[in-house]
Amino acid sequence: VLKCNNMASKRTRRAVAAAEKESGGKEEKKEVMESGGAGGNEKEEEEEDDDDDAAPDEVPFQQAREEAVRSIKQALESVKREKLLLKEKRRQRQELFKEQKKRKLLPEALLEEVAAASQTSFIKSLGNIHKVHSCEDSEKPEEGNSSEGSEEEDEEEALDNRLKESYMAVRLKDQGQINLQQERAQDFIQDCLYGPGSNRTTANELFSLSNKKCFNKKAAVQFVDKSWGLEKKQKAEKFKKKWLQKQGVGTN
């Protein structure tokens, strides 16, 4: 019986898969029938696979079918249940978010006052981005009663909450793919020519080579030409001053 159950469960699994693919009830049956019809061959194969000498118990076809149908139903039900559970979980989380939000917010009276005062200017300042949002909102059918609609809105709010202040919402449409691609291409060429392993030096070193090699040796260009490396020199000067000060303090 164990054997048979095993087989049956295998079949049902297959059948469930089929059922999930094509939800037509008739085709389910067909599938099951087919698998039943081809049972002879399968039996042999599985016998070989399992290495078991005992022959499986005979199960009448009707019974097997019923069992299969039942298991399909069970599987479908379990899927439904899982979905429901997930929904419930989400809702709970949403409520948690809401509560958290409320906890964070200031007292209601104050909030209302602020909202009334700044609503107009806020809308103006948000400009396009807000407009896009509001457009989307208006496009949605008003489903205040249905749980799903409100959930989605809540999710959006939660998203807005999670966005940090330094982030800005932009439309991808305005940005364009071209810019990004162009940037990437420029990065590529920059990396190829000047990236790690490209063995680059500075202009100072390159032009100092001739000074170094000539008969009357001269200092590097940055010391010969006063206009070179001004920033670095200023930094060095600053550092020197600071260092001297420090030393002075230390000795005193």
Added chain:
Amino acid sequence: MGEFKVHRVRFFNYIPSGIRCMAYNSQLQKLALARLDGSVEIFNFSNNYFQEKVIPGNEARSIEAICWVGHDRLFSAGLNGEIIEYDLVRLCPKYTLDAFGGPIWALASNASNTHLAVGCEDGSVKLFEILPEKIQFERNLDRQKGRILSLSWHKSGTQIAVGSLDVIRVFSVKSGHAVQRILVDRCVTSSHNRECMVWSIGFLSDYTIVSADSTGKVQFWDSEKGTLIKTHPIAKSDVLSLAVAEPEDSIVVGTSEGTVVQFQFLPLQSGQQECQWLRTKTFKYHTHDVRAVVHTKTDLISGGLDTHLVIRPLMNKLETKSYEAALRKVTFPHRCLVSCAKKANLLLFQFPDQLELWRLGTSEAMGEPGDTLPVSKKPEKLLQLKRKGQDNIHCSAVSPCGGWLAYSTISALRLYRLQYENDNISINRVSKSVRFIAVKFTLSESTNKFYAPAYVSAIYAIKPMKSSFVRQLHLFSLGGGGCTKNDQCLATSTSEPVVLLAASVDGKWLAAASHTCEIEIYNLKQLKHHCTVPLYNCIPSAMAIHPQTNNLVIAYADQQIFEFSIPEKQYTDWSRKLQQQGLHILWMERDTPLTNVTFNPKEPSQIFLHDTYMICIIDKTLPLPCDQTQLYNQLTLKNVPEQLRQSQVHAFKICKLFQPLLHADLLDDDWLVVVERPLMDIYSQLPPPIRQKKFGT
């Protein structure tokens, strides 16, 4: 020569942009050169390598490949994914077409000029059909993985070789399938196991492929069998560019170390038939990466990130081993980026993205010739004017009184009124600005008139009336077509735009020179065409009208100088004499064109000229030098006793003290202003070069 007090200006921080790619048109003998800032320059090799046209760049545009199609069509493509055809008359893009394959790295047309192939970032090769006045997408070749960095057509037009990351592919144009796939070795020795970038590729007519890659190798492949024929390791870093001569007997490559290497197809033993590609010559004229090379019939041309364009004539291709065989190096543009307000002691510097207005410093001290005077008041930057929009500035000018300032991009011309109150400066845009685009303009002195030739080959004379009002005075049409209602129109045959303008000080005459070498003179009082200067077969590089005699002095790109009397409508006697005797041979062999002509207000007989390496004062009262006399004789004259000096002086007084020179002008009060740009200052701001180990350092 006369004594001058000199403002030696070194605060014009102009840095030319690096050269990215080049294309040569052997029919026109013109070289198109694209720089990293997106500008395109056209050098006319038949006119003494003169930079005849500059198409200003755009912030959003970066050019990666440029190519001539047919007789005179110029295309470019870049990382913004667009193919651009240029209008070489109006000096702006004619149209742009998105290839929809992401950034474009390579562009080439086939030998019969019917199709254009572009290599895109997404790994596709796209074919465009070339139609008159436009191009049209035809089809894609099979898309492969990896961006396409280079491509080359076979001469027959049936196959395209494509260089990508680690791989070279050969496509059949007819079927669109890849018929050959060749793997290129990565660099094993380097610690970074990087992909091998095939930066440049050439497809020879005997189905040999030449590739230049990032591992520093030039490799020859048999495209039919897909096998390697020969490897030439020529650099420790990338080989960036490659060009094949038209007869396919010579190849030139450029490396990121700054070397240019020539390969030649030579017989192994003299007299034998069997030939092989051999590395023959190595040149090192660049300090930075050589991003572009071109092989013409007689020259190797290279350009790179050190901003020089180097033209190296090949000795074995030249018949006369003379001046023709000299190396040429073009660093600075052949036009003025500086304009000078003579009366107000102001200098206007033109950068691609901004203008700077400086007031010159002063010095009260006196000294001996050669002394450095102490500066009592330092030069100050009065104004920094950023351009509007993304287009780079094409031309700019400040009026002699310093009260007006104007600049033009390819999309608009802007005119500003400047007012100085003690140390404050106020700037107002003349609001009713004009709706046209100037290629070159000049601001006249006495009447505050303003002349701007637009690309449609018309000159507008504009008179700004008050601070915020502009009245268009007159339109001189050169095109021969359009004649507006109220304006008198003078038709000539030219359709090319004006490159140079010169207005006389008294506001009566205006001279305009076009690319077709025609110089027209207009009478501004009567508002009509006055005469045409006899056609000389070379592009004028500078011209000016003498304030007293109204003689037009023209300097041409081939170093010739002419003086044309406007009232008499003919060349002056001095000019005829100069032509009869001929200019000194050393004068003719200078390799930078004269970029500015001006006159000494104290000495009417003197003409003041300069190019990048010298200042010259021509004294018309003195005898002209012949080929036997010393041209650069200022130093010897100094050491010669007074009596002998008289016999040795000649008209050309040349001073080479200030180099390299971007601008030189005479101010009203005995001062000379020279704007120098030392090369080392430019070098210090270039991108980092490749490190090279030199023995003993």
